[in-house]
Amino acid sequence: MSETTSPGASASGLESLAVGSDALVGLATLGKTAAALALVLAIIFACSALLRRWGPQRRAAGGQLQVVASTAIGSRERVVVVEIANTWLVLGVGGGQVSKLHELPAPAQPEATAPGATGEGERFAARLARALKHNAGLGGPDRGTP
Template structure:
């Protein structure tokens, strides 16, 4: 039993160490590709725009494969749009307001 516990501890330790090394090295590294936008077109299908070295790649992504639909140069005004924070969706605003209202009513009910 002691040997089995030792083997399992070595496996867990090696996995933890590998994860720390691989994640730590990626934090300061330049990422050559970034996802600009994506939209669901079906239950398991998406169209995604990926920026790679000044080019936009429009990809069709399914559960089993990724297809290049087209590529184009990055539009001039797109640099500001990609770096701007995303707008809050209406549902997120409604949910935040509902939670705040619930918290206010809960705090008023307690003696």
């Protein structure tokens, strides 16, 4: 038996190979495009999360409301200090509700450090050590000898 190849049969084989190759190239391009889009979206979400976490504190309600401090009490509960119209409100936030805990006038400037404090403020450990020495009668400039 002799195999004869006709020019038409050979051409149709090449055409089917070319069509399959074009489909693979198209899928590869689509995959690369989808990966690039996913990367751009991930970068956008990461940047927005960073800005929310470390961004400057914004004033809401026309610049009259500012969160002064906030701390977590439990998994869903927080205590928040809010300044509005030169008044600090201490609010308890949790369980889908907000409760006013205390109200006090806002200080004119940040709290001053204790007398005798140096620099930006004294560390707790240094103040505790000084207080323990003072209470034990071990020293201090104002302590006299008997």
